[in-house]
Amino acid sequence: MSRFLANRLLRALITLFLTVTFVFIVLRFSGDPAEQMLSPDATPEAMQAFRERWGLDRSILEQYLFYVRNIASGEFGFSYANGRPVIDVVTERIPKTLILTGAGLVTLILIGVPAGIAAALRRNTAADRITMSLAVGGYSIPSFLLGLALIYVFAVELRWLPSSGSGDWRHAVLPIATYGLAGAAGIARFTRSAMIEVLDQPYIRAAKAAGIAPIEIVFRHALPNASIPIVTMLGFNVAGLLGGAVLVETVFAWPGLGSGFVRAVSQGDLAVVQFMVLIFTAFMVSVNFTVDVLYAVLNPRIRLSDHGAH
Amino acid sequence: MVSAVPILEARGLGRIFTRRGGLFAPRSVLRAVEGIDLELPVGGRLAIVGESGCGKSTLGRLLLGLAAPSAGTILFESMEHGHRSPADWKRFRRESALVQQNPLAALDPQMTIGAQVAEPLTVHGRARGAAAREMAERGLVEVGLGPEMMARFPHQLSGGQRQRVVIARALVMSPKLVVFDEAVSALDVSVQAQVVGLINAQQHRLGLSYLFISHDLRIVRHVADRIAVMYLGRIVETGPIDAIYRAPTHPYTQALLAAVPRLDPRARRPAVTIRGEATASAADGPGCAFRTRCAMAIARCASERPELLALGDRATACHRAGEVSEPQRERMELVS
Amino acid sequence: MLLQVSDLAIRSRSGGVRILDGVDLQLGAGEVLGLVGESGCGKSMTCYAIADLLPAGLVRAGGSVRFDGVDMGSLDEPARRRLRGGRIAMIFQDPTSHLNPVHRVGTYLEGALKRHRGLSGTDARMEAIRLLERVGISDAKRRMNAYPHEFSGGMNQRLMIAHALACEPDLLIADEPTTALDVTTQAQILDLIETVRAETGMAILIVSHDLGVIARLADRAAVMHCGRIVETAPVEALFDRPAHPYTSALIGCMPTVDPDDCDPPRPIRGSVPSLADLPGGCHFHPRCDRRMPACGLARPPLAALADGQSSACFNPVPTW
Numbered sequence: 001m002s003r004f005l006a007n008r009l010l011r012a013l014i015t016l017f018l019t020v021t022f023v024f025i026v027l028r029f030s031g032d033p034a035e036q037m038l039s040p041d042a043t044p045e046a047m048q049a050f051r052e053r054w055g056l057d058r059s060i061l062e063q064y065l066f067y068v069r070n071i072a073s074g075e076f077g078f079s080y081a082n083g084r085p086v087i088d089v090v091t092e093r094i095p096k097t098l099i100l101t102g103a104g105l106v107t108l109i110l111i112g113v114p115a116g117i118a119a120a121l122r123r124n125t126a127a128d129r130i131t132m133s134l135a136v137g138g139y140s141i142p143s144f145l146l147g148l149a150l151i152y153v154f155a156v157e158l159r160w161l162p163s164s165g166s167g168d169w170r171h172a173v174l175p176i177a178t179y180g181l182a183g184a185a186g187i188a189r190f191t192r193s194a195m196i197e198v199l200d201q202p203y204i205r206a207a208k209a210a211g212i213a214p215i216e217i218v219f220r221h222a223l224p225n226a227s228i229p230i231v232t233m234l235g236f237n238v239a240g241l242l243g244g245a246v247l248v249e250t251v252f253a254w255p256g257l258g259s260g261f262v263r264a265v266s267q268g269d270l271a272v273v274q275f276m277v278l279i280f281t282a283f284m285v286s287v288n289f290t291v292d293v294l295y296a297v298l299n300p301r302i303r304l305s306d307h308g309a310h
Numbered sequence: 311m312v313s314a315v316p317i318l319e320a321r322g323l324g325r326i327f328t329r330r331g332g333l334f335a336p337r338s339v340l341r342a343v344e345g346i347d348l349e350l351p352v353g354g355r356l357a358i359v360g361e362s363g364c365g366k367s368t369l370g371r372l373l374l375g376l377a378a379p380s381a382g383t384i385l386f387e388s389m390e391h392g393h394r395s396p397a398d399w400k401r402f403r404r405e406s407a408l409v410q411q412n413p414l415a416a417l418d419p420q421m422t423i424g425a426q427v428a429e430p431l432t433v434h435g436r437a438r439g440a441a442a443r444e445m446a447e448r449g450l451v452e453v454g455l456g457p458e459m460m461a462r463f464p465h466q467l468s469g470g471q472r473q474r475v476v477i478a479r480a481l482v483m484s485p486k487l488v489v490f491d492e493a494v495s496a497l498d499v500s501v502q503a504q505v506v507g508l509i510n511a512q513q514h515r516l517g518l519s520y521l522f523i524s525h526d527l528r529i530v531r532h533v534a535d536r537i538a539v540m541y542l543g544r545i546v547e548t549g550p551i552d553a554i555y556r557a558p559t560h561p562y563t564q565a566l567l568a569a570v571p572r573l574d575p576r577a578r579r580p581a582v583t584i585r586g587e588a589t590a591s592a593a594d595g596p597g598c599a600f601r602t603r604c605a606m607a608i609a610r611c612a613s614e615r616p617e618l619l620a621l622g623d624r625a626t627a628c629h630r631a632g633e634v635s636e637p638q639r640e641r642m643e644l645v646s
Numbered sequence: 647m648l649l650q651v652s653d654l655a656i657r658s659r660s661g662g663v664r665i666l667d668g669v670d671l672q673l674g675a676g677e678v679l680g681l682v683g684e685s686g687c688g689k690s691m692t693c694y695a696i697a698d699l700l701p702a703g704l705v706r707a708g709g710s711v712r713f714d715g716v717d718m719g720s721l722d723e724p725a726r727r728r729l730r731g732g733r734i735a736m737i738f739q740d741p742t743s744h745l746n747p748v749h750r751v752g753t754y755l756e757g758a759l760k761r762h763r764g765l766s767g768t769d770a771r772m773e774a775i776r777l778l779e780r781v782g783i784s785d786a787k788r789r790m791n792a793y794p795h796e797f798s799g800g801m802n803q804r805l806m807i808a809h810a811l812a813c814e815p816d817l818l819i820a821d822e823p824t825t826a827l828d829v830t831t832q833a834q835i836l837d838l839i840e841t842v843r844a845e846t847g848m849a850i851l852i853v854s855h856d857l858g859v860i861a862r863l864a865d866r867a868a869v870m871h872c873g874r875i876v877e878t879a880p881v882e883a884l885f886d887r888p889a890h891p892y893t894s895a896l897i898g899c900m901p902t903v904d905p906d907d908c909d910p911p912r913p914i915r916g917s918v919p920s921l922a923d924l925p926g927g928c929h930f931h932p933r934c935d936r937r938m939p940a941c942g943l944a945r946p947p948l949a950a951l952a953d954g955q956s957s958a959c960f961n962p963v964p965t966w
Contacts, residue, residue: 206744209697210758210809211731224748300748300793361828468917469685498684498855503899503913510910525828528901532910556905569833570903571858575881584830587798 004296012289019281023274024067071278077271081264086271090260090279096166097249097256101241103172104179108237112184113230116191121218123196131188138185144247147178151251164253175252179244183237190233194226201225228299235291239284317387317519318350318373318487324381325368341593342368344543346382347618350487350519357534357551358523359566363588364540366523370489373521374406375399386487404434407480411492413472417464423450424460427479434483449482450475452515453508470501474508481512488520494529506532527570531555539563541600542593549624559624559631561604598628606630647712648816648849649673649696654709656688656695656873663922665691665704667873670948671851675816678843678850680864680881682857682896684918687870689853693821696851697736698726714816732762735810739822741802745794751778751805752790755812762813777808781838800831804838811842818843820852824859836862857900861885866954869893872919872929875948879955887965889957891936928959936961 042050051057058066070076076086119131138146154174155163165171198204199222207221245258253259257276264272296302323346329338343365350356358366371377373384375391384391386402394402410416417426427446431437437445447457453474464472473493480488490509494502506529512518522533530537531551538548539562547560558564565584584603593599601611610629618627626632649671656666666688673679681689694700696711698718711718713734718726730736738744745754755774759765765773771790778786781804794802803823810818820839824832840863843850852863860867861881868878869890877890888894898912916933919925925932931941938961948958951965 202738202740202743203746205699206736206738206806207746208699209730209736211727211729211761212757213727221746221749225746298748300750301795361830468920470917498918499896499899499911500684500914501917503901503911504915506901506911507913527829527903529911531903532901552905555903565830567903569829571832571836571856571862572904573858573861573885573897573900573902575861575864575885585834587800587828587831 004302005293008289008292012285015285015288016282019285020068020071020278021064023277024064076275079264079269079272081267081269081272086275089272090257090275093255093257093260094279096254097242097245097258100172100175100179100249100254100256101238101245103176104183104241105234105238107176107180108183108187109234111180112187113191115184115188117195117218117223119188119192120195120199128192132192135185135188138181139189141182142247143178143182143244144251146182147175147248147251150174150178164251166254171252171254175248175254178248178252179241182244183241187230187233187237191226191230194229195222198222198226224298228295231291231294231298235287238287242280242283315352315388316349316385317352317354318348318521319385320346320348320373320382321385322347322382323369323372323379323384325365325372325377326380340590341543343372343379344381344593346545348538348545348548350521352486352519353513353517354519354536355513355534356521357530357537358521358540359525359527359530359537360540361525361566361588363542363590365543366525366540367491369540370408370491370521370523374408374487374489375402376408400434404436404483405485406487407483407485407489409476409480409488409490409493411495413469413476413496414464416476417472419464421463422460423462423464423467423475427475427482430479430483436483445482446478449478452481452512453478454504468501470497470504473497473501473505477505477508477512481516481518484516486519488518489523490520490533491523492525493522495524495526502529509533527566539566542588542590544593544599544627545618545625546600546628547624547626548618553624559626560628561606561630562600565603606633647672648675648677648714649851650710650712651692651696652710652712654692654695654711655707656691656700656704657707659703659705661922664707664873664924665921666695669709669870669873669875671868671875671878673817673849673851676847676849678852678863678865680860680867681851681853681870682855682860682867683870684855684896686872686918686921688873689855689870690821692870693736693819693851693853697730697734697819699730699736728762731758732813733816734819735813735815735817736819736821737803737806737810737823740799740826741806741823742794742797742799744806745802747793747795749793750790751792751794751797754805755790755809758809758812774808774812777812778805780811781805781808781842782834783808798831799827800834803827803831803835807835807838807842811846814846815848818848818850820850822853822855825854825856832859839863857885857897869896872921872924874929874945874958876930876959877955877957878948879957880953883953883955887963889951889955889962889965890930890959891934891961891963892930893957894963895933895935936963 074087078084079086079089082089115131115135119128122128151163151174154161161173162171163174204217204222207217212221245256246262247258248254249256249258250262257279261273261276264276323343324341325343327340327342329340346369348356358369360366368377372379375384386406389398424443424446427449428442431442431445436442443460447460450459451457455471455474455478459467459471459475464475467475477493494505497505510533513520522530524530534551536549537551537554538545539560540546541562547554547558547563554563555567558567562584584605586603588603592602596615597612598604598607598616601607604611608629614629616627616629618625619631651669651671654666654669655664657664669688669692671679671692681692683689691700691704695706700706713729718729721729752771752774755777756770759770759773775786775790778789783789783801783804794805797805823839824835827835836859839850850863852860854860864881866878867881867884868875869884869892870876871892877884877888877893879889884893885897888897895912895914899914901911914933919929919932925942927940927942927944928934928946931937934941940960946958946960948956950956951962
């Protein structure tokens, strides 16, 4: 297990490193950073000072090392838009996004997994078909459209909840519901098929033959096996939540990383964009790492193999 | 009848599988097949038997050039596999065939039986169009299937019929060499007996030379003249099948034969049962791979690997070959 | 009678294909009954029907299963569940796929001990270790923490037998328990089954397509063909003087390793008919050498011959 963890951790670090390098290459190829980062009316002296400060007057290899060192020491520069340190601009948005995506993830698991299990147990009945039709519907609607629909119903028509902003918990309800419902649809479908496959396995028949109660068969014998692919799928969902944050946070004017990213791009605030890309990547990498670890925890065949991977 | 030059010959044949080492894991090596010498005379029928993981299927694939050996040479009609040009390989493919265990997997579900049996003919440019179809139809009749099978699809056939189709397809090119790999193992006994009869009839008709790979010691007697018993990649005993069944000299062969359930309810418990199971690691190191399970093992068995030593037309790889084990003597008394 | 199956019929829910057609079986306490036949003859389905494990697409179309005098159809589901794995244990072909891959060996055995014998904690653990040792798994203490995929097929079958023994059953249903195993492992497992039978006195219903396995283990055997029992007899009688032509043909096509038995296996002509398209009368008659005009018209009843042997044939093989 420790060998497996070490293996996966190393892979995660490699991915992160490659992303850092990729961002460097893209930024260097998209023009002179000095011209892009500084305002157009900056003096040549200021440009020169900027170049010296960031080492842009040196060879590309030196620049790269300089860039990596800056990142490693937490030097990300200042936002062009408001002059604040990039690190502050971005980090204050992180908890906002984590609240929404975290609560969204919990919601989609709490709705999707039980719905999928219930559908699998009532395979090919009316209840199964209705659940799955709803799931297909939820799956097909883009999340921002679902968000707009929720705003229309609960904020505009019913006036139960605010339509945008981030004052108190009531502001979070609709965006969380958007994430939860959109994601639950996919997870319900996936859980259903994973459970059906597991319920058809010979060891389930053997469990019935051993006189084990149906409820125990579902939760102690089938679900732990079905959860192995479900966790993998949830990993993709988390990635999807982060991608969706760009749209959903914009729709709800929620001051998180997603809406911040849209803003930084539209303002050409490259220092902020660069750091956000790194944050997103770090987030994805840690999600992948968590999924790998969970996968191994759930699946003894992976955990105990000599190589940790196959 | 049997010419002096064997149709197929293997010398020192070996195949190693290495498991890729991970970042923190060492590479591991599996000796699937090691140090195999064998000769198949023209018209010869050789059974290769052993339990799962003994390397018998790998051996079959090596001999047909479907896998590359890690060591040793293979000669077909005195030409070494290693020296074949692409044209030579093409000729070898025409003259050899493989019949595998699962006929449903070997057949294309989308193609008619007729088209599948005719396929090798067109691929190798032997015949085309109506001529190919006619040869395919004749091939099906040879294996006891009617011409009406030509237009059917694999799923419309029973397991036994499908296995016949696979055999017909293998034989339609009139090959000189066939490897049957567990070709009848998945069939019900009543159908298995039919297919065995069919293989014998075709062998007679075409003068086929073949290897019959099987885990089933009961069936190989009826399709082969000679047998080679494999244990963890090596041949431990070989010779004429009747002589070996009558008096096996290697303790593993003895145990294998004794383990086969008899049809006599009165002769119940086999006298020779070996403990444990084959573990690949037992094949590493200098000694005999079977020693860990062998009732007759002595110190020498752990330090020195027994060579496959010929005695007349048989050969055994055992330091104590020919000594009759205690349980074996009991069995003989029980039988007499 | 410990187990009495009467006129059991199973058909598919959709097409009405008959899987079992009037199956009668009796099994006394401590007796070993072998059920033999070719693939698709319904021998495994008979086991599933007895253990109340029919796959979703199949339904009981008639007949009864009585266990220890009680009609299992009259019991509610919790009561049937207490029987399953309690007084009736089952082991399967391909043991590895019948073991839950995420459960440890210890969990598997302790679960059974808790469920059916009320043992828990250290008691359950000690008993589980004892069971593993009893079925010949060495280093039992350490292996309690192992997972099934770390075991070979033979060891997993030993593990399933240990699990069956955990609840001290009266009946063990063994569905092709050695078919997926190598021949030396098969011999070890058959030895083990025989040993635990002698120790516990439990009855065994063993299903196999291999007459050799039946000869080795069973006291009495029933031969199945296309969903029906065609012959039942004490094993010695079955092999010495098979009465049904199908039994006789089945024995005739079994190859052996006996060097003095030089006859090649005698095939049965044709192929096993499909259950969806069975010939009328006796299902075997198109392949039978002894058929008479009546055979295609009416179903021959299972009629008693001498010495506990009965056969369903209008023209049985003369015993002498």
